[in-house]
Amino acid sequence: MIRGFAITWAHRDQMLDGLINTVWLSLSAAALAFALGCALAAALMSRARPMAISARYLVDTMRCVPFLLFAYLVYYGLPSFGIRFTSWMAGLVALTLYNAAYMAELLRAAWTALPRELIEAGHAFGFAGFSLFRRIVLPPVILAAIPMIGNQLIQIIKDSAFLTIITVPELTHQASSIQATYFVPFAAFVTAVLLYWGLCMVVEAAVAGVGRMAEARR
C-alpha cells in the first residue's frame, strides 16, 4: 500500500493536471451555468405564459435526466446536427447546460420567497424590465441562494467525474490511468477521493465566508 502511494506521489504532476482540469471545468461550468440560470429563472418567472411554460418544460426535463446521458447526447448526439466538439468542450457544454436548469430552479425558489413590497418599491422608483431584474430582484435573490449555489457547485464537481467516460482528462480519469499503468488502485483512487473531499471543503468554506460577508452587508 505504501508502494502504491509512493507511485501515485511520483506521478503527482499527472494527478495535479487532473485536479486542475476538474477545478477549471467545474468553475467555468458553474459561472456559465449561473449566468444562464439567471436568464432561465427570469423566463420561469415571466408573465408571458408561453415563455414561462417552455422554460418550465426545459428545466423539468433536464432535472429528470442523468448527467451522463446528457453528456452523451451532447458528445454523440449533436454531431448529427453538424455540431462537433472535442471531448473537453463537450464536457464543458454538457456541464453548463445541465446545471443551468438546476441553477434556474434554485434561483426561482429564492425569487418566489422575495417579499412583494421590494418589487413594488422598485416599480415606485421607476425600475422596470431588465433594470428592475438586475438592480432590485437579482441581488437579494443571489444572496439568499448562496448556500444552494454552493451545494450545486459541489454537485458540478461530482458530475464532472462522469466525463472520464468521454475521455476528458479530469481527476478520476488521471487516477484511472495511473492505476491502469501501475496497478495501484487503492492509492490512486483514495488520493482522488481525498482531493475531491478537499475541493468540497474549500467550496464549503468559501460559501460560509461569502455568507458572512452577505450577512454583514445586510
Add this chain to the structure above:
Amino acid sequence: MSLLDFLAILQGAGATVGLSLSGIALGVPLGLALALARWGRVPIVAPIVATYVSVMRATPAVTLALLIFFALPNAGIEMDPVPTAILTLTLNTAAFNCEIWRAALLDFPRDQFDASVAFGMGSRLRFLRIILPQIARGCLPALVNEMSLLIKASPAVAVLGIVDATRAAVRVGAETYRPLPPLLVALVIYAIIVAVFIVAQRSFERNRSAAAASPAPLAATA
C-alpha cells in the same frame, strides 16, 4: 432503431431500476442506523460516521465505483460487477439519507420524547412506536428526492461494465450509427422512472393528509 434495439434499452432500464431499488432498500435503513449512531453520540462510532458522511458527500459515484471495484480484490475480496454496483450506490445514498434522518431526529419535539419517558417506555419501544413513525413520514419527501438523485447517479455503474439504460442506449447508437434516437428513448425512460417516484410520493402524502383531516378516534371517547 428496430424493436430489438428498443427492447435492449428497456432491458438496460430494468438493470437501472433493479440496481437503484437495491441501493434504496439497503441505503435507507443504513442511513437511519448511521443517523442514530450520530444522534445517540455513540463514542468512537459517531465521529467516524461524521467523517464518512463528509467524504461520501464529496465523492463522485464513478470514482467510488472504480475504487471499490479495483481496490477490494487487492484486499482479498473478489466481487462481481453487480454486487459492486449495489455496494457503490448503497454507500453513496446512505450518507445522504443519514443527513436526512439526522435532521428529522434533531427536530423531534422534546415534549413527546419526555412524555414517552414519563409513560415508562424503554428506548426501543420509544423509538419504534413514537419516534420512527413520525420522522419516517416527515422524511419521506426528502428521501424520495434523494432516490431520484440516486437514479440519476446510477449510470456511474457503467464503468464496471454493467449495461444499464444509458449504456444500452449508447451501444445501440454505436451499432446503428444513429446515436440520437436511442439516447432520446433512454431520456424518456428516465423521465418516466423519476416521475413514478414523484407520483408515488404525492399520492402517499395525499392519503396522509386525508387521514389527518378525518377526526381522530381518540376525540370520541372524551
